[in-house]
Amino acid sequence: MTDQPTTVAGVLQHRALVTELPGPRSRALMERKTAAVASGVGTTMPVFAAKAGGGVVVDVDGNHLIDLGSGIAVTTVGNSAPRVVEAVQAQVAAFTHTCFMVTPYDGYVAVAEALNRLTPGDHDKRTALFNSGAEAVENAVKIARVATGKDAVVVFDHAYHGRTNLTMAMTAKNMPYKHGFGPFAPEVYRAPLSYPFRDDKTVGGQAAAARALDLVEKQVGAENLAAMVIEPIQGEGGFIEPAPGFLPALAAWCRENGVVFVADEVQTGFARTGDLFACHHEGVVPDLIVTAKGIAGGLPLAAVTGRADLMDAVHAGGLGGTYGGNPLACAAALAALETIEADGLVDRARQVERLMKDRLHRLAADDARIGEVRGRGAMIAVELVEPGTTTPDAALTKEVAAAAHRAGVIVLTCGTHGNVLRFLPPLTITDDLLHEALDVLADVLGATR
Structure with missing residues (x-):
C-alpha cells in the first residue's frame, strides 16, 4: 500500500474497518429492510452503502471496502466515474x-x-x-x-x-x-x-x-x-x-x-x-x-x-x-x-488479468483446493474443489466469501454448483487495492485449511 492513497469521487482508495462488519448502522438498516422489503430480495453482504468511488465502497458506518464485484460487472468504469x-x-x-x-x-x-x-x-x-x-x-x-x-x-x-x-x-x-x-x-x-x-x-x-x-x-x-x-x-x-x-x-x-x-x-x-x-x-x-x-x-x-x-x-x-x-x-x-x-480501459483490463492471475496461480500451486483459475481481463474466477478432485466444494466457497466480506473485501460467488469465487473489479481499481484484496484472499484460504 502507498502511504497516501488516492481519492476518487471524494472516496479514499484504501481498505479501512472502523467497526465490525456489519456495523451498528448497517444492522439497524437491515432490521428495517427485513420489515419493509420482500424476503425474496436477498443481499450478498449485510452492509449498507453510503458512497462509492473508484474501487471502494464506503458503508454507513464509515468502513471502506475493496470492491471486487462492481455491482455484478456494472461499474466497470469505476463507481461515480467523473x-x-x-x-x-x-x-x-x-x-x-x-x-x-x-x-x-x-x-x-x-x-x-x-x-x-x-x-x-x-x-x-x-x-x-x-x-x-x-x-x-x-x-x-x-x-x-x-x-x-x-x-x-x-x-x-x-x-x-x-x-x-x-x-x-x-x-x-x-x-x-x-x-x-x-x-x-x-x-x-x-x-x-x-x-x-x-x-x-x-x-x-x-x-x-x-x-x-x-x-x-x-x-x-x-x-x-x-x-x-x-x-x-x-x-x-x-x-x-x-x-x-x-x-x-x-x-x-x-x-x-x-x-x-x-x-x-x-x-x-x-x-x-x-x-x-x-x-x-x-x-x-x-x-x-x-x-x-x-x-x-x-x-x-x-x-x-x-x-x-x-x-x-x-x-x-x-x-x-x-x-x-x-x-x-x-x-x-x-x-x-x-x-x-x-482512459485505455481495454488495456487496463489486460493488466488486471496479469496481476490477478499471477497471484492466483501462485496460490493454486500451494493449495489443491483451487481446481482452476480462469477467465479473461477483469473477469477472473477460482473454482474450489475437494483436494485432488473435480468435486465441487460449495461449503468452502461460501466460507471463504464470508470471511473475505468480514475482512472488508467484496467478492461474489457463482457456478451451477456454487463453488466458484468470481472477481469483477472495476477497471479503474488501483494495483494497491488489488494486491491488498488478494492478500486478504490468501489469508482467508490459509485460515480455512
Missing part, C-alpha cells in the same frame, strides 16, 4: 424523461450509433435500447423469431440469461432463479457447453461444438430453430470460458443453417474481458449482440444490436418500452464509452 457524473448532472437539469417513442431525443440515437460502430462486424447494423439484460435477451429472441419465422431457441448448460419468464426458461440453474416460478415459456432447448475443466481432456473446442450441434440437429432441427443464444464467457454459471474453436464453430453452423446467432454479452461487454467485447477474442461476429451492465456506468440500460435486416424485420411499435433508452442512462452510456476509450 465523466458519467458530469453527463448525468447535465442531462437531469435538461429533462429526465419524455419517452423516446413519444418525443425522441438525440442521446438515444447517439448511443445506437456508437453501438453500431463498436460491436463486432462491419456490416450494416441497427440498435434498440431497453432497461435490463433480461429484457434485452427476450427482445433478441423476439427479433429472431419474427425474422426467421421459426420458434425454437437453443441455450447451453450453466447459462444465465435473466429472470423474466422466457429468460428463466433459458437459464439453467434452478435455485434461486427458477424454483417455484413455472411453468416456463416453451420451445427452449439446452445443449452441452464446452467446459474445459470438467470435459475429458481430449474434447477440444471443435469436438465440443460437434457434440452440441449433434444434439441440436437431432432434438430440435435447424428448420425449427430461430436462435442460438450463448454467453461468450458464462457469468452466473461459473465464468466458464469455452475451449478455443467452440464459439466460431457454433457461429459458422448458424450461418450455414439460417439460425440467428445471439451473443449475450451482458456481463462480458464493454472492456470487461480485455477486449471491447468478448466475441472479439476469436473474431466471432454475432448476428445479434445483447449488452447491458457495464454499458452506462451504473445506470439501467441495455441494448440489442445486430444485422439491419434482422433488426428491421419487426413491425413498427413491436420493440420498445416506456423507459427504454432513458435520457439519463443514455448520457451515462456515452460518458462511459468515452471513459473506456480515453
Whole structure:
C-alpha cells in the first residue's frame, strides 16, 4: 500500500474497518429492510452503502471496502466515474424523461450509433435500447423469431440469461432463479457447453461444438430453430470460458443453417474481458449482440444490436418500452464509452488479468483446493474443489466469501454448483487495492485449511 492513497469521487482508495462488519448502522438498516422489503430480495453482504468511488465502497458506518464485484460487472468504469457524473448532472437539469417513442431525443440515437460502430462486424447494423439484460435477451429472441419465422431457441448448460419468464426458461440453474416460478415459456432447448475443466481432456473446442450441434440437429432441427443464444464467457454459471474453436464453430453452423446467432454479452461487454467485447477474442461476429451492465456506468440500460435486416424485420411499435433508452442512462452510456476509450480501459483490463492471475496461480500451486483459475481481463474466477478432485466444494466457497466480506473485501460467488469465487473489479481499481484484496484472499484460504 502507498502511504497516501488516492481519492476518487471524494472516496479514499484504501481498505479501512472502523467497526465490525456489519456495523451498528448497517444492522439497524437491515432490521428495517427485513420489515419493509420482500424476503425474496436477498443481499450478498449485510452492509449498507453510503458512497462509492473508484474501487471502494464506503458503508454507513464509515468502513471502506475493496470492491471486487462492481455491482455484478456494472461499474466497470469505476463507481461515480467523473465523466458519467458530469453527463448525468447535465442531462437531469435538461429533462429526465419524455419517452423516446413519444418525443425522441438525440442521446438515444447517439448511443445506437456508437453501438453500431463498436460491436463486432462491419456490416450494416441497427440498435434498440431497453432497461435490463433480461429484457434485452427476450427482445433478441423476439427479433429472431419474427425474422426467421421459426420458434425454437437453443441455450447451453450453466447459462444465465435473466429472470423474466422466457429468460428463466433459458437459464439453467434452478435455485434461486427458477424454483417455484413455472411453468416456463416453451420451445427452449439446452445443449452441452464446452467446459474445459470438467470435459475429458481430449474434447477440444471443435469436438465440443460437434457434440452440441449433434444434439441440436437431432432434438430440435435447424428448420425449427430461430436462435442460438450463448454467453461468450458464462457469468452466473461459473465464468466458464469455452475451449478455443467452440464459439466460431457454433457461429459458422448458424450461418450455414439460417439460425440467428445471439451473443449475450451482458456481463462480458464493454472492456470487461480485455477486449471491447468478448466475441472479439476469436473474431466471432454475432448476428445479434445483447449488452447491458457495464454499458452506462451504473445506470439501467441495455441494448440489442445486430444485422439491419434482422433488426428491421419487426413491425413498427413491436420493440420498445416506456423507459427504454432513458435520457439519463443514455448520457451515462456515452460518458462511459468515452471513459473506456480515453482512459485505455481495454488495456487496463489486460493488466488486471496479469496481476490477478499471477497471484492466483501462485496460490493454486500451494493449495489443491483451487481446481482452476480462469477467465479473461477483469473477469477472473477460482473454482474450489475437494483436494485432488473435480468435486465441487460449495461449503468452502461460501466460507471463504464470508470471511473475505468480514475482512472488508467484496467478492461474489457463482457456478451451477456454487463453488466458484468470481472477481469483477472495476477497471479503474488501483494495483494497491488489488494486491491488498488478494492478500486478504490468501489469508482467508490459509485460515480455512
